[in-house]
């Protein structure tokens with residue numbers, strides 16, 4: 001099959017679109033960076049793409065709350081576009097990275113159909129516990145026990161990736177919501193202490209869990225596994241030389257830990 005085409009959505013304040021497009025290209029996809037206003041002018045552009053990616057940054061200056069305004073623009077002007085990628089025929093993928101995950105959370109697509117929540121918002125992303133922007137590397141573990149079916153994490157058990165956010169603390173409405181999300185394999189990416197650690201539901205101390213997130217959640221996928229949002233930045237660890245200690249490593253891996261996520265997306269179409 002021809003390489004899948006990726007729509008990397010830009011908005012005022014987006015700042016990770018070039019790296020994200022580059023990561024998809026390294027993985028074998030074709031990627032185009034498209035401004036949200038261009039899509040609003042010409043919504044049919046969406047039909048050119050198989051993958052929708054919302055990259056990181058500070059869309060609309062994080063005004064009101066990070067991701068809130070871009071989510072409102074998508075909901076009010078591009079509802080069909082969002083729906084066709086999230087639902088449609090089930091033949092497309094959606095990836096939200098950092099600010100992109102914040103947008104997906106504000107849209108509600110990652111926590112859709114959580115019955116334990118009743119009528120209220122099941123979960124959100126809020127300010128890091130220490131109230132500051134935190135920018136450094138973190139260890140991440142994949143929840144393989146709860147049968148996570150996330151397309152992007154297929155075959156991955158651990159990643160070492162940069163994180164850079166202020167509003168990245170995942171909070172569920174209550175324990176039943178958290179349990180339902182966990183048991184359905186949707187809390188698929190968690191902060192862990194190191195490469196050997198398995199995931200834990202008990203909130204780990206800072207700095208293991210950089211923001212105080214419930215169950216150490218760093219990424220959430222929808223029930224189908226095709227729609228995934230994560231707070232860390234896989235596009236910033238595509239090449240082995242992006243690893244902070246790469247000159248001191250005895251063996252150089254072929255790629256950075258983040259590349260496999262983009263390769264998984266491309267392979268899903270093969």
Ligand SMILES: NC(=O)CC[C@H](N)C(=O)O
Pocket residue numbers: 055056057058059062066097098099100133164165166167168
């Ligand atoms: N790197 C990012 O995408 C940052 C997201 C958002 N601006 C925050 O600080 O929380």
